[in-house]
Structures are given as structure tokens and as C-alpha cells.
Amino acid sequence: MRRQFLAFATMNLILLDEEDFVTDSRVCLIGRRRDHILNVHRAVIGDELRVGLLNGLMGCGRILSVTDQGLEIETSLDQQPPEPLAVTLLLALPRPKMLRRILQSVSSLGVKKMFLINSYRVDKSFWGSPVLQSEKLQEQLVLGLEQGIDTILPEIHLCPRFKPFVEDRLPDIVRGTTAYVAHPGVESACPHDFNKPATLAIGPEGGFIPYEVEKLQNCGFIPISLGERILRVETAVPVLLSRLI
Numbered sequence: 001m002r003r004q005f006l007a008f009a010t011m012n013l014i015l016l017d018e019e020d021f022v023t024d025s026r027v028c029l030i031g032r033r034r035d036h037i038l039n040v041h042r043a044v045i046g047d048e049l050r051v052g053l054l055n056g057l058m059g060c061g062r063i064l065s066v067t068d069q070g071l072e073i074e075t076s077l078d079q080q081p082p083e084p085l086a087v088t089l090l091l092a093l094p095r096p097k098m099l100r101r102i103l104q105s106v107s108s109l110g111v112k113k114m115f116l117i118n119s120y121r122v123d124k125s126f127w128g129s130p131v132l133q134s135e136k137l138q139e140q141l142v143l144g145l146e147q148g149i150d151t152i153l154p155e156i157h158l159c160p161r162f163k164p165f166v167e168d169r170l171p172d173i174v175r176g177t178t179a180y181v182a183h184p185g186v187e188s189a190c191p192h193d194f195n196k197p198a199t200l201a202i203g204p205e206g207g208f209i210p211y212e213v214e215k216l217q218n219c220g221f222i223p224i225s226l227g228e229r230i231l232r233v234e235t236a237v238p239v240l241l242s243r244l245i
């Protein structure tokens, strides 16, 4: 039982929903969060936990009671969530298992806007995956927020057609940002400590095809490399983000 909980992201913040509130300041939790607080935090009545309202303020919660029906917490929410990351992420849709992990890690890193895009080397079956249902996406993003201690749910847009996405939507998305496409083998290196608004495109396991890189370049994207080692997408994502922030 305990092993199973530890396999998930750590709940460094208990994320609350409007529906959890039984009074203005008191919540009653059941299910996953109740079990996690009791079995992983091993919390008891009187203990204080970090809590936050989804898309709202964060603060402190004190455990009032524990029953089989639920765990009651008195909350006081007075802190702003952390600043969002100024990076918009375009990611060629990865295989579902990898997508789940990537969603958790980008959410924990503070990305707030993400486009899952098609690419020639994206397996078409991935677009039919149940992970892409909005409640399933939200589940993974919430795990990342709980891990990273943040309350603001990232926006995810599904873009299953590459060309119309790049031609019709991308110009507005990149406006006001510097846009990079990560592509192994190109001359220019990924900047360090870029620290300005950026848009970052990351390819599928097989990489972007030349036509796609060209289309992105026509939209102002600069191809960049991380060096001669080719990284898996789930490794490339945090490495690239950490260079830019």
C-alpha cells in the first residue's frame, strides 16, 4: 500500500477544490488525499499541512478530525502561488506513458501554457489515448502542482494538425517571445540563463522532420542543440527548460 503511494509525486501541497469546502474555511477530504495525508505524511489531529486552492491562494491547514468518512482541515489561505515560468511549451505528442510523466514534471516546473502538437513522427494512435481526456490531463497536472507547490493549473491545447497549427495559430503564440526549436545536430547551442519570455518546441522520439523545422523557422523559431548527446524527450524537456529560466 505504502509503496503504491510513494510511486506518485510527493504531495508537498494538498490541493483543494471549491467542492471540498464544508464551511468558508473548513474542508473535508476523502479518497486519495485523505489516504495520502494519513499514510504518507502520517499526519494526526492538530498537525499542520501546506494547502492551496486550485487556481487560488495557498496557505496552511490544521487537521481537525479524522474519521472513515473523511478528514477535516481548517484552512487559512493567504499566500500567492509562485510566479509562472515565462516559457510556452510546444511538445510533439509523446507516447501516453511518457506524456503522463512529462505533464507532471512540466507542471511542477511552473509551465502554464503548453501545446501538444502533431508531427510526422508522432504515432497516430497516440491521439486516441485516454490520457488526452481533459480530466486525465488535469489529474497529471495536479500531481505536478502538488509536487512543485503551486495552485495554478497549466493550460493544455491539443493540436492534432501540424500545418494549420503552425500557419494559423503559432504566429500569435510566439508574439513577444523568443522562439526556439530543439533539434539535435544544429550549430547553435541552447542559451544559458535566457530568462526572458520564450517559446520552446520539442520534437517526438524520432525528431522533427526537415519540413517541420523549416515551417517553425518560417514562424521565427531558432533551431538550437544541447550538444551531441541525444536525450530522451522526458530528459530533454527539463534540461531545456532549466537552461531557459
Ligand code: SAH
Residues within 6 Å of the ligand: 181, 182, 183, 184, 185, 201, 202, 203, 204, 205, 206, 207, 208, 224, 225, 226, 227, 228, 229, 230, 231, 232, 233, 236
Ligand atoms: N531521433 C532523433 C532525436 C530525437 S530526440 C535524432 O536522431 O535526431 C527527441 C527530441 O528531444 C528532439 O526532437 C529534440 O527536440 C529534443 N532533443 C533531444 N536531444 C537533443 C539535443 N541534443 N539537442 C537538441 N534537442 C534535443
